[in-house]
Amino acid sequence: MKDQFYQYIESLQNNITSTLEEMDGAAKFEEDIWQREEGGGGITRIIENGAIFEKGGVNISAVHGELPETLRKQFRVKEADFYACGLSLVIHPKNPMIPTVHANWRYFEMYDKKGNCVTRWFGGGQDLTPYYLFEEDAIHFHTICKQSCDKFDLNFYPRFKKSCDNYFWNTHRNEARGIGGLFFDYLKETKEFSIQDRFDFVSEIGNHFLESYAPIVKKRREMSYTKEHKDWQEIRRGRYVEFNLVHDRGTLFGLKTNGRIESILMSLPPVVQWKYNYQLKENSEETKLVEILKNPKDWI
Amino acid sequence: MKDQFYQYIESLQNNITSTLEEMDGAAKFEEDIWQREEGGGGITRIIENGAIFEKGGVNISAVHGELPETLRKQFRVKEADFYACGLSLVIHPKNPMIPTVHANWRYFEMYDKKGNCVTRWFGGGQDLTPYYLFEEDAIHFHTICKQSCDKFDLNFYPRFKKSCDNYFWNTHRNEARGIGGLFFDYLKETKEFSIQDRFDFVSEIGNHFLESYAPIVKKRREMSYTKEHKDWQEIRRGRYVEFNLVHDRGTLFGLKTNGRIESILMSLPPVVQWKYNYQLKENSEETKLVEILKNPKDWI
Numbered sequence: 001m002k003d004q005f006y007q008y009i010e011s012l013q014n015n016i017t018s019t020l021e022e023m024d025g026a027a028k029f030e031e032d033i034w035q036r037e038e039g040g041g042g043i044t045r046i047i048e049n050g051a052i053f054e055k056g057g058v059n060i061s062a063v064h065g066e067l068p069e070t071l072r073k074q075f076r077v078k079e080a081d082f083y084a085c086g087l088s089l090v091i092h093p094k095n096p097m098i099p100t101v102h103a104n105w106r107y108f109e110m111y112d113k114k115g116n117c118v119t120r121w122f123g124g125g126q127d128l129t130p131y132y133l134f135e136e137d138a139i140h141f142h143t144i145c146k147q148s149c150d151k152f153d154l155n156f157y158p159r160f161k162k163s164c165d166n167y168f169w170n171t172h173r174n175e176a177r178g179i180g181g182l183f184f185d186y187l188k189e190t191k192e193f194s195i196q197d198r199f200d201f202v203s204e205i206g207n208h209f210l211e212s213y214a215p216i217v218k219k220r221r222e223m224s225y226t227k228e229h230k231d232w233q234e235i236r237r238g239r240y241v242e243f244n245l246v247h248d249r250g251t252l253f254g255l256k257t258n259g260r261i262e263s264i265l266m267s268l269p270p271v272v273q274w275k276y277n278y279q280l281k282e283n284s285e286e287t288k289l290v291e292i293l294k295n296p297k298d299w300i
Numbered sequence: 301m302k303d304q305f306y307q308y309i310e311s312l313q314n315n316i317t318s319t320l321e322e323m324d325g326a327a328k329f330e331e332d333i334w335q336r337e338e339g340g341g342g343i344t345r346i347i348e349n350g351a352i353f354e355k356g357g358v359n360i361s362a363v364h365g366e367l368p369e370t371l372r373k374q375f376r377v378k379e380a381d382f383y384a385c386g387l388s389l390v391i392h393p394k395n396p397m398i399p400t401v402h403a404n405w406r407y408f409e410m411y412d413k414k415g416n417c418v419t420r421w422f423g424g425g426q427d428l429t430p431y432y433l434f435e436e437d438a439i440h441f442h443t444i445c446k447q448s449c450d451k452f453d454l455n456f457y458p459r460f461k462k463s464c465d466n467y468f469w470n471t472h473r474n475e476a477r478g479i480g481g482l483f484f485d486y487l488k489e490t491k492e493f494s495i496q497d498r499f500d501f502v503s504e505i506g507n508h509f510l511e512s513y514a515p516i517v518k519k520r521r522e523m524s525y526t527k528e529h530k531d532w533q534e535i536r537r538g539r540y541v542e543f544n545l546v547h548d549r550g551t552l553f554g555l556k557t558n559g560r561i562e563s564i565l566m567s568l569p570p571v572v573q574w575k576y577n578y579q580l581k582e583n584s585e586e587t588k589l590v591e592i593l594k595n596p597k598d599w600i
Contacts, residue, residue, distance in 0.1 A: 172555040245545035255472040268574040276346045277562040
């Protein structure tokens with residue numbers, strides 16, 4: 001399964017980066033191949049200063065070795081080895097009318113000291129962070145998410161949609177990072193679902209990622225915007241940074257376990273503003289967005 | 301003591317804000333007075349878009365009530381009440397030749413359920429974060445720190461200077477946030493030092509804060525700079541954000557205990573950049589700074 005999934009994310013990385021490059025037309029992804037001292041490594045691909053994409057990364061990695069202490073505590077095991085691979089992407093468009101998108105699909109195996117795999121699971125999801133809210137875009141993104149889920153289990157979409165709203169919650173701001181999508185973790189094999197079923201589900205989601213995002217980019221990329229729109233985007237990006245550095249378990253895990261810093265922090269936006277006590281104007285487009293972020297809604 | 305120290309920080313806030321306003325000449329501090337639901341409140345003063353100061357805050361607060369859970373765990377007490385007051389300041393100048401400065405002076409009392417004060421201490425410090433390194437500025441800042449310390453105990457400066465280097469260490473970048481200064485905590489009464497002696501020490505530091513920083517501002521404020529210098533400042537400010545959101549105990553404590561978010565996050569710089577895998581040029585001024593940050597040195 002680990003080879004099967006790694007091959008899948010390799011080809012998915014190629015698909016996604018070539019499609020995004022083609023859409024952008026101006027910038028190309030630059031590739032960095034890196035090794036992890038304790039075992040494994042990754043392929044980081046970054047696009048910067050494009051016509052559409054101001055900054056983005058589509059990265060894969062496969063790491064293995066002794067389970068780091070933080071995970072040993074979390075999983076309550078004394079000693080164990082692990083293998084983890086996944087694809088992570090974050091795309092920050094230039095035009096504030098185009099939302100930022102994040103996605104991640106990953107697979108994890110844990111072994112006892114004899115090398116027997118004792119448990120394995122899939123995790124991941126995808127979520128959208130608009131700066132201006134176009135309801136039809138939110139509905140489109142969620143519809144693609146739901147269609148993929150519904151092929152496997154009608155409970156998946158409502159469950160993973162709710163997990164996503166809960167996970168990407170900026171507790172100190174009392175608002176969501178964005179308008180959500182899917183978030184799932186610990187998808188292990190069960191009586192109902194084999195590990196191959198889990199693979200089929202996660203790859204179904206991955207295969208439809210571009211379909212969930214690219215039409216939104218195409219629809220919004222020609223929209224004009226002002227300095228005020230751009231300022232608002234950069235202020236909202238501040239909340240993105242706050243979430244990723246204060247609350248995101250993946251980022252903090254990477255930072256505290258000697259991950260490759262530049263690959264982890266590629267998620268941070270290119271230009272960000274923090275204004276003191278920024279006040280929204282009543283009945284503005286900005287207020288409309290924030291009201292939705294404070295009260296996540298069902299899009300379908 | 302709590303009233304004595306609160307009066308002190310009130311007057312220090314006035315001194316510092318009026319002096320900085322006068323230096324800036326263009327912008328004024330705006331004041332927000334806020335209440336804490338569980339007891340106490342504060343006075344936040346913010347300057348933005350000045351001629352010299354792009355963003356800065358000089359805040360005081362005095363809060364009291366039940367000791368929050370995180371602190372009960374940290375101090376290993378079952379139940380207790382507390383009182384805490386302090387002044388916190390962060391100044392982000394526009395000109396990248398002027399360093400950012402941070403300072404904090406605080407006093408803490410803890411009570412048993414009968415209202416008896418069971419322990420009390422002072423804490424605080426001040427540190428400098430340059431974007432371009434002028435050794436004479438670093439020496440000046442540290443000299444003022446040392447002079448204040450030396451009036452009380454010749455061990456204070458080396459001890460608190462080292463604590464400062466240790467505390468403001470961005471572990472995930474393996475470099476210091478800046479060129480340090482002083483950091484001290486849990487300054488309790490001892491055989492050698494009464495609580496009044498501790499007050500005298502902390503207020504000595506506070507009284508010389510402007511002397512440590514203002515001459516540097518005056519010396520650098522007319523220096524010209526390029527877009528490249530400004531970019532570098534904004535990239536380095538990213539490291540400032542990373543430290544404050546990932547590692548700073550004060551910030552995280554505030555965010556996780558329902559502090560006033562806008563007063564806590566006033567420390568974040570106004571405009572910040574994150575570039576992927578930014579590479580330094582050999583023998584550049586930027587490299588000179590980073591080398592010092594990776595290997596903190598004795599300035600005196």
